[in-house]
Amino acid sequence: MIRNPAQFQALLAEVRQFVRGKCLPIEEQVDREDLIPEAVVQRMRELGLFGHSIPAEYGGAGLTTEELALVNIEVSQVATTFRARFGGNTGIASESLVVDGLPAQKENYLPRLASGAVTGCFALTEPEAGSDATAQKTTAVRDGAAYxxxxxKCFITNAPIADLFTVFARTDPQAKGGSGITAFLVERGAPGLSTSAPYRKMGQAGSPVGEVILENVRVPASAIVGGVEGQGFRTAMKTLNKQRINLAALCVGPAVRLVEEMVKHARNRKQFGQPIGDFQLVQQLIAESNTEVHAARALVLETARKRDDGIDVTMEASMCKLFASEMCGRVADRAVQVFGGSGYLAGNVAERFYRDVRLFRLYEGTSQIHLVNIAKRTMAGGVER
Incomplete structure (x- = not known):
């Protein structure tokens, strides 16, 4: 659903100019220094990137699912760490509030998330609760008017720099599965809340990821997202359903960029007296990659349009995330092959993207978890005719 094509194309052009003009030239610097310059982050704020999917009444752009997918394809054509800096605010860190937050909670937090004045994070994963997100060990015990x-929590994107944490904890120790899990809004500075130093990671340097430690953190009952106990896991699943489409779009962008880089290299690199792009086996690597990019983009945009039409796309969102993330990994591998020995050296665009995109097949549901979800829904009659 593109609401105003002319206005949206202007927004896309502005985003493209920013990522290509300001982010692309410093990709290697950010990878080396593990830090995005504050001036670049400030420009993200000025462009409204932190609030693209937050409703307009709270200071965001209120983009539709299709519009957001197209923006995500654009912003991810440079190092994925740049989108990670603002992506939490306009995605997973704000969506719980958007879908289930109380009016007062939305009014308090969404404008600040949309402006980038506050950085949010989504604290769900734990050492023993990854793919099995219902196995939450974090507890929230009622104590008078507080919890x-x-x-x-572990593997939490932006945890080391976050100001607002959406924390999932078990309020009913007797409940099984997702029942009894509640989502809480906790601000940095709350006594007992601390975060680890950023992890050293394989890729996505510049995107800090770490742990959230909660030691007798006291929060008021008004901190419960939606004000109702036991609804946290349902809120998390609503949030992830949309974010899986977003993540799939974020897998398409790097593949687009890598196809561009493969073509450029194949035209310029010569062996046996001619450009390597003249050799059919090199052409095969490029052709297969470009075909898969188009297939993934078509699937993502079709699913986004269905969601905008109010259709339940739970299975299709899993398909998008599975196919696009695996596709991106294959394209990155082919890019290293096209670049040859130079593609294995630090500082090469293929080497850097190869490391960065490996994470896509792990977070917001591993490929194996999505295969299970798709199989279950297909066996239950989820075949489109």
Whole structure:
């Protein structure tokens, strides 16, 4: 659903100019220094990138699912760390509030998330609760008009720099599965809340990821997202359903860029007295990659349009995330092959993207988890005719 094509094309052009003009030239610097310059982050704020999917009444752009997918394809054509800096605010870190937050909670937090004044994070994963997200060990015990939170979260994007944490904790220890899990809004500075130093990672340098430690953190009952106990896991699943489409779009962008880089290299690199792009086996690597890019983009945009039409796309969102992330990994591998020995050296665009995109097949549901989800829904009659 593109609401105003002319206005949206102007927004896309502005985003393209920013990522290609300001982000692309410093990709290697950010990878080396593990830090995005503050001036670039400030420009993200000025462009409204932190609030693209937050409703307009709270200071965001209120983009539709299709519009957001197209923006994500654009912004991810440079190092994925740049989108990660603002992506939490306009995605996973704000969506819980958008879908289930109380009016007062939305009014308090969404404008600040949309402006980038506050950085949010989504604290769901734990050491023993990854693919099995219902196995939450973090507890929230009622104490009068407050709750006391204890536990540890891991692999949390932006945790080391976050100001607002959406923390999922078990409020009913007797409940099974997703029942009894509640989502809480916790601000940095709350006594007992701390975060680890950023992890050293394989890729996506410049995107800080770490742990959230909760030691007798006391929060008021008004911190419960939606104000109702036991709805947290349902909120998380609503959030992830949309974010899986977003992530699939974020897998398409790097593949687009890598096809461009493969073509450029194949035209310029010569062997046996001619450009390597003249050799059919090199052409095969490029052709297969470009075909898969087009297939993934078509699937993502079709699913986004269905969601905008109010159709349940739970299975299709899993398909998007599975296919696009695996596709991106294959394209990155082919890019290294086209670049040859230079593609294995630090500082090469193929080497850097190869490391960065490997994460896509892990977070917001591993490929194996999505295969299980798709199989279950297909066996239950989820075949489109």
């Amino acid at each position: 006391v939170l204890n536990g540890k």
